[in-house]
Each structure stands twice: as structure tokens, then as C-alpha cells.
Amino acid sequence: MFEYILEKIENAELRSAPYRHLYIADLFSQEHLDAILNAPEIRIPPQQSDDALFDALYARGYKIVNFPGCTTEQKKYVDWHKSREPDDTMNSACEGFGITLRLFEPGSGTIASLRDFIASEPFNAALARKFDVRYEKTFRDNGIQKYLDGYEISPHPDNRNKALTFMVNVNPHADSESLDHHTHYMTLKPERSYLTPFWEHNPDIDTCWVPWDWCETVEQQIRNNSLVAFAPSPETLHGVRARYDHLHGQRTQLYGNLWYSDADELRRLDWEDLDLRDPTRRPVSRKSAKSRIAALLPQSLRRRIKRAMKRDTDTVVKVRLRK
Ligand SMILES: [Fe+2]
Secondary structure, eight states: OOOOOHHHHOOOEEEEESSSSSEEEEEEOOOHHHHTTTTTTTTTOOOOOOHHHHHHHHHTTTOOOOOTTTTTHHHHHHHHHHHOOOOTSOOOOOSSOOEEEEEEEEOOOHHHHHHHHHHHHHHHHHHHTTTTOOOOGGEEEEEEEETTTTOOOEEOOOOOOOOEEEEEEOOOOOOGGGSOOOEEEEOGGGGGGTTTHHEEEEEEEEOOOGGGGEEEEEEEEEEETOOEOOOOTOOOOOEEEOOOOGGGGGGGEEEEEEEETOOOOOOOOOOOGOOOTTSSOOOOOOOHHHHHHHHHHHHHHHHHHHHHHHHHHHHHHHHHHHH
């Protein structure tokens, strides 16, 4: 049913800014897009409360999933959503608290075919080929997902064990393109650009999430029916911060990753460890050039130089006294 998409992937040119990625503006044919957006699993009727929305989603085959920056507890999310008070479990680079649901039991034929297609080897292998990712070294994880209000992942390049990430917007609400729930594609601000070479030259240290004000948005994936895919590298910064009314339509994506099967466990450094501009760091000591050079020498050598200098001074003083 969706095989024409393989050809679109094959023929699309990769874009280079802000980093190497694939962008396809109109992924599905109009007929397929209409069928997807009007399917009962995608277009949920307006709801009166968060709990009613959860019930409607469960009834259509969705389940809460463990996802970065999200809780897996409905009550915890609903309580937070009423107050929006910061919570201990929130990532320190974020202000939001999300919850993500994935469709596990599609009820309609169209959506079942769609789910099978994005999970299929031909689709994932076509994306892998585009980025020279060795598909046989990876495993797939993907699904049709809804992200409720507050969902936030601050800018990050994706962990090193991810080989590929793809996202397709299939938002059912007519005003989705004007709402604030879209993925930002970003670059580091000049004063934070030291991070890219640091991550590049330290492949044994994993990348991390960073605060929003370390980055600038270059583009947002606003358009419905658009696909973005990239192979994570130290440059592939992206983030999302959803602030919208989810009772009338939810941020909905076809989302997936290829993960390296044999990835090593890596050391972590969080943004706090990498904040070289932190004003609370101790001030730079203003030592003289002489004492900075001396500090580089072994202590035994320093002692010998000091003794020799003292001998020279003594000799000068003695000679002077004799005169
Ligand atoms: Fe990501």
C-alpha cells in the first residue's frame, strides 16, 4: 500500500543545513494522508479532561510508554499538568513534564498497514542506506505515538547507540501547523560551540541534553505529512517543547530509531559537567608567567634550580661585600 514511499526516500536529496538530514515535504499521497488523519486511532474526538483523554486513547489501543523526559504514570502526569510545579524527576535541562503513548492495537485496516509499514525492513533499510548505516548491525524500534502537553526534550544530538532517527508529522488537528509542539532543529550558539569538537574527539563519552539557551533554532518541522530523518552525530541537535491544548487534538508522529546492536556502555558527562561558562566556577588565578612555567617542572628540579639561583645570589653579594 505504501511502497511508493521507498522510491521517494531513494530519490530524495539529503540536506546539509543545519546538519545532514533527509526532508520529504509530502510523504503520503493526499488520499492516504486523508485516510490516516481521519482514522479513529489518529483523530480522537474533543475531550473534557485529561483523564477522559487517557480513557479515549486506551480505548483506541494506545498505551503509555517509557520515553525520554516522560513519566509512565497517568496520575503523576495529570497532577503535574494541573499545577505545572517543577518535579524532582524532571531532567535539569527541562521545564516540562511529558507523557507519551504508543498505539499497540490499531483497530482499522489503514492504521494497521501503516504501523506494519514503518516497522518493516524495506522502509527501515531504505532509510539506513540513505545514511550509509549498516542496517544488519542495528535493530528497529518504532511506532505511532501521541505526545501530550508539556512533553519536552531539551536540545540533544541523540545518544551514540542510536544509528538513525525518523519522524513523520501526522497531526489530525487542522490548526496543528500554528501550534507550539513541533521539533526544533538546532545549532549551538558560538559561545557553546566548544561542545561539538569535544563530543567528536571523545567517542567514549556519550552526548547529553543541554539547556535551551545554549542553542539556536535553525528550522522547525511544522509541516504536516513531512518526514525528517538523520543519523545522529555530535552536530544533530534537536529538541521539542510542547505547549498546547491536547484535548482538541494531539501531537501525533510516526517515530522510530535504528539502534546499534553491539553498542558499548559509555561514560556520561551531563551539561552541568560541560558548562565552561558557569559563573560559579572558581576564578582563573593570575599567576606570573614565571610561576606558571615553574609549576610545570618536577618538584626535585624546581628545588635544584632554586638552590642554584640562591648560590649565584650569594656569590654576587659576597663579591659586592669584598669591594
Ligand atoms: Fe532525539
